[in-house]
Amino acid sequence: MQKPHVSIEKTEILSDNWYTLKKVTFTIKKENGDTETQSREAYDRGNGAVVLLYNTHSKNVIITKQFRLPTYINGNPTGMLIEACAGLLDNDNPEDCVKREAEEETGYKISKVEKIFEAYMSPGSVTEILHFFIAEYSDDMKINDGGGLEDEGENIEVLQLPFDETLSMIDNGEIKDAKTIMLLQHLRLKNIL
Known part of the structure; x- marks a missing residue:
């Protein structure tokens, strides 16, 4: 499986109270060549x-x-x-x-x-x-x-x-x-x- 091509379209901060909760909208190119836009939330608390x-x-x-x-x-x-x-x-x-x-x-x-x-x-x-x-x-x-x-x-x-x-x-x-x-x-x- 080759690395998918990902393009971040938009990042929104939903919360920055304790740590940071972001909503990320991105486009990903799948193995078959099709592209799809998705939206996910990610909690960033550091490593x-x-x-x-x-x-x-x-x-x-x-x-x-x-x-x-x-x-x-x-x-x-x-x-x-x-x-x-x-x-x-x-x-x-x-x-x-x-x-x-x-x-x-x-x-x-x-x-x-x-x-x-x-x-x-x-x-x-x-x-x-x-x-x-x-x-x-x-x-x-x-x-x-x-x-x-x-x-x-x-x-x-x-x-x-x-x-x-x-x-x-x-x-x-x-x-x-x-x-x-x-x-x-x-x-x-x-x-x-």
């Missing part, structure tokens, strides 16, 4: 990075639990979501972003991270590409209690759980966050824990 902290000696991982409004709206009765530490790049490179977020959210100061892949998480509607990392931690890396930044409205619970327990939490539906599932499965597939 992000996520890191899963793991300890090979204790076989534990560090994950977080926090309220996520969209999950509450979509049927999560408490709105609480268990997930790996993540954040927007905010003009940082992905590696610096996950180091900053790990310290803010979990209280662990990590210096060495391993990038494993990049992925679009919801390409039908969100522009974000997410950079995935893993990082080994030890107890002596804990420099504060974590919990996120109060001025950003974060109220994050830090969880240190056995790796095997987190796999069971995927099976029983306690962990439903895609990025977290992907990172836990990576550790499993690579026999890291």
Whole structure:
């Protein structure tokens, strides 16, 4: 399949409150030579990075639990979501972003991270590409209690759980966050824990 020819005809800003919601009208030339004009909405929140902290000696991982409004709206009765530490790049490179977020959210100061892949998480509607990392931690890396930044409205619970327990939490539906599932499965597939 060759690259489709796309021409942006019109871009409208529908909302620029929290992030930017755009309505884009474009013409696309299909494989058969026909052209078609379409209109789609795209939510631009910037790119992000996520890191899963793991300890090979204790076989534990560090994950977080926090309220996520969209999950509450979509049927999560408490709105609480268990997930790996993540954040927007905010003009940082992905590696610096996950180091900053790990310290803010979990209280662990990590210096060495391993990038494993990049992925679009919801390409039908969100522009974000997410950079995935893993990082080994030890107890002596804990420099504060974590919990996120109060001025950003974060109220994050830090969880240190056995790796095997987190796999069971995927099976029983306690962990439903895609990025977290992907990172836990990576550790499993690579026999890291």
